[in-house]
Amino acid sequence: xxxxxxxxxxxxxxxxxMRTRQERWFVFLEKLEARMxxxxxxxxxxLQKVFRQDTDPYKRAHIHMLSGLLGQINQMRNKANxxxxxxxxxxxxxxxxxxxxxxxxxxxxxxxxxxxxxMACLDRHNVFEDKINHAISLLQGxxxxxxxxxxxxxxxxxxxxxxxxxxxxxCGGNIxxxxxxxxxxxxxCPFCQSQNTFSPSTGARMVLHQARSLAEQRTAxxxxxxxxxxxxxxxxxxxxxxxxxxxxxxxxxxxVVENEKFYERLINEYNINHHP
Amino acid sequence: MSGNPLLEPIHGITLEDYGAACxxxxxxxxEDDVAKALGVELPVWQEANLLWPERMKQDATFHIxxxxxxxxxxxxxxxxxxxxxxxxxxxxxxxxEKIKQDKDFYQELxxxxxxxYDYGLDGAQWIVDNYGIPIGDxxxxxxxxxxxxxxxxxxxxxxxxxxxxxYQAKYQQLFAEKQGGNVADDIEF
Amino acid sequence: MAEEKKRxxxxxxxxxxxxxxxxxYGGEITNEEARMDIRDCPECGAGRAYHKxxxxxxxxxxxxxxxxxxxxxxxxxxxxx
Numbered sequence: 001x002x003x004x005x006x007x008x009x010x011x012x013x014x015x016x017x018m019r020t021r022q023e024r025w026f027v028f029l030e031k032l033e034a035r036m037x038x039x040x041x042x043x044x045x046x047l048q049k050v051f052r053q054d055t056d057p058y059k060r061a062h063i064h065m066l067s068g069l070l071g072q073i074n075q076m077r078n079k080a081n082x083x084x085x086x087x088x089x090x091x092x093x094x095x096x097x098x099x100x101x102x103x104x105x106x107x108x109x110x111x112x113x114x115x116x117x118x119m120a121c122l123d124r125h126n127v128f129e130d131k132i133n134h135a136i137s138l139l140q141g142x143x144x145x146x147x148x149x150x151x152x153x154x155x156x157x158x159x160x161x162x163x164x165x166x167x168x169x170x171c172g173g174n175i176x177x178x179x180x181x182x183x184x185x186x187x188x189c190p191f192c193q194s195q196n197t198f199s200p201s202t203g204a205r206m207v208l209h210q211a212r213s214l215a216e217q218r219t220a221x222x223x224x225x226x227x228x229x230x231x232x233x234x235x236x237x238x239x240x241x242x243x244x245x246x247x248x249x250x251x252x253x254x255x256v257v258e259n260e261k262f263y264e265r266l267i268n269e270y271n272i273n274h275h276p
Numbered sequence: 277m278s279g280n281p282l283l284e285p286i287h288g289i290t291l292e293d294y295g296a297a298c299x300x301x302x303x304x305x306x307e308d309d310v311a312k313a314l315g316v317e318l319p320v321w322q323e324a325n326l327l328w329p330e331r332m333k334q335d336a337t338f339h340i341x342x343x344x345x346x347x348x349x350x351x352x353x354x355x356x357x358x359x360x361x362x363x364x365x366x367x368x369x370x371x372x373e374k375i376k377q378d379k380d381f382y383q384e385l386x387x388x389x390x391x392x393y394d395y396g397l398d399g400a401q402w403i404v405d406n407y408g409i410p411i412g413d414x415x416x417x418x419x420x421x422x423x424x425x426x427x428x429x430x431x432x433x434x435x436x437x438x439x440x441x442x443y444q445a446k447y448q449q450l451f452a453e454k455q456g457g458n459v460a461d462d463i464e465f
Numbered sequence: 466m467a468e469e470k471k472r473x474x475x476x477x478x479x480x481x482x483x484x485x486x487x488x489x490y491g492g493e494i495t496n497e498e499a500r501m502d503i504r505d506c507p508e509c510g511a512g513r514a515y516h517k518x519x520x521x522x523x524x525x526x527x528x529x530x531x532x533x534x535x536x537x538x539x540x541x542x543x544x545x546x
Binding site: 035038039042043046050056057058060061062064065068069072162166167168169170175177181183185186187188192193194195196197198199200201202203204254255258 | 469470473474476477480481483484485487489493494495496497498499500501502503504505512513514515516519538539540544
C-alpha cells in the first residue's frame with residue numbers, strides 16, 4: 001500500500017501517513033482521556049452518595065454501580081486496544097514489509113523513521129494506560145472504607161440491651177444470654193434445665209461475617225508500616241499478622257480455636273517463603 | 277485420604293453432605309429444608325456450616341476444598357437431597373437441565389453473567405430473571421464443564437478465545453443498547 | 466461539550482436508577498431481631514433437659530436428630546443423648 005519509493009528512494013506518502021496517523025492516534029486518546037475524566041468527575045460524588053444511602057449490609061447497590069463504572073472504563077481501554085492493533089501495529093507491519101532492504105540506506109533510514117513513529121505511539125498509549133489505572137483506583141477508593149467499627153459497637157450495645165430480656169419457653173424463668181452468639185445455639189434454662197434455641201439478630205450474625213475485615217481495619221497501620229519498610233521487613237509482617245488475629249479473636253472469641261489453626265497455616269506458609 | 281482429621285464429619289455431617297447441602301442452598305432451598313434433609317436442627321447445621329469452611333481454610337494442600345467442589349457438583353446424586361429441589365418454573369427447570377447438558381449454553385450464559393456486572397446489573401439475578409437458573413445450579417454446571425473446557429483450551433486456544441469474544445461482543449451490545457449506549461461510543465479514531 | 470455532559474449525565478442517571486431499584490440476588494436482607502424458641506418432644510411433650518442430651522427424648526426415646534454430635538463451637542460430643 002505504501003511501497004511507492006521513488007527514484008531518489010524517498011517515500012513521502014509514507015512519511016505523511018505516519019505523521020497523520022500519529023496525530024489521529026494522539027487526538028483519539030486525548031478524547032478518551034477527557035471523557036474518562038469527565039465521567040469520573042461526575043461519577044465520584046454520585047458513587048459516594050449511593051454508598052452512604054445504601055442500607056444493604058453488603059452495600060450491593062454501591063458494588064454494582066462501581067462495577068458498571070469500571071465496565072465503562074474498560075470499554076474505553078478495549079476501544080483503544082482495538083484501534084492500536086488495527087491502526088498502529090498492523091500499519092507498522094505492512095509499512096515495514098514495504099521498505100527496501102535493510103542494508104540499503106533508504107531501508108535503514110525508513111526503518112528508523114518507523115521506529116520513531118512506533119515508539120511515539122506506544123509511549124502515548126502507556127500514558128493512556130497510566131491514566132486508566134489512575135481512574136480505576138479513583139473510583140475504587142471513592143467511597144472510602146465501610147465504618148465497621150461503629151457497626152460493631154452498635155451491635156455490642158444492642159446485645160447489652162437485649163441479653164436479659166429472654167425467658168425459658170418451657171418454665172418462663174429468666175434467661176440471660178451468657179455472651180454474644182453469632183449463630184443459632186442451644187441455651188440451657190438455669191431453672192428447669194430445658195434446652196432453648198437462641199437465634200441471634202441479623203446484626204449479630206453480620207459481626208461474624210465482618211470480623212476479619214474489622215480486625216484488618218484495626219491493624220491497617222501495622223500492614224502499612226510493613227509495606228513502607230525498605231527492604232520489606234518480614235518481622236513487621238509477622239507482627240501485623242499476629243495483631244490482626246488477636247483483634248479477630250477479640251471480636252469473635254468463639255472462633256479462637258479455629259482462627260488459631262488458620263493462623264498457623266498462614267504463618268507457616270509465610271515463614272517458608274521468607275526464610276529466615 | 278482416610279485418617280485425615282480434616283475429613284472427619286462435623287456433628288455427623290460429612291464433607292459429601294456439606295457439598296450437596298451448599299449446592300442446594302445455592303439453588304434456592306432454605307436453611308430449614310437443608311437441615312431437615314440432613315436430619316439435624318438449625319444450631320447443629322449452622323455449626324457445621326461454620327466449621328467446614330474453617331477446615332478448608334486450614335488445609336494448605338487444598339485437598340478439602342477440591343473434594344468439596346466435587347461433592348457440590350454431584351449434589352443431584354446425593355441420596356439425602358436427590359428428591360429435594362427448590363420449586364422452579366417449567367422454563368427454569370428446562371434451562372437448569374440444559375446448562376448441565378449443553379456446554380455452549382453454559383459458556384454463553386457464563387459470559388453473559390459477567391458482562392451484566394460490567395453494566396451495573398446483578399449478573400446472578402439477571403440469569404434468574406431471564407433463564408430461571410439459580411447460582412447453585414450455575415456452579416454445578418461450572419464444576420461439570422471445567423475439565424472439558426480446560427481440554428478445549430489446550431486443543432484449540434484460538435478457537436476458544438474467538439467463541440468467548442463473540443459471546444462478549446453479543447452481550448456487550450445487548451446491555452449497552454439497554455442503557456442507551458456506552459459513554460465513549462461517539463469517540464472514533 | 467454540552468452534548469458530552471448530557472451523555473454522561475444520562476448514563477449516570479440510568480446507572481444509579483438501575484443499581485438502586487434492581488433486585489439483588491438472594492433478595493434484600495431483612496433485619497431480624499434475636500429470638501428464643503424451644504422444641505419439645507412431639508411424641509410425649511417433654512422438654513429437653515440439658516444433662517439428657519440433645520439428640521433423643523429422655524422420656525420416650527423419640528429421636529430429635531439422627532446424627533452423632535462432635536466437638537464443635539458451642540455443641541460438644543457430650544450433648545449426644
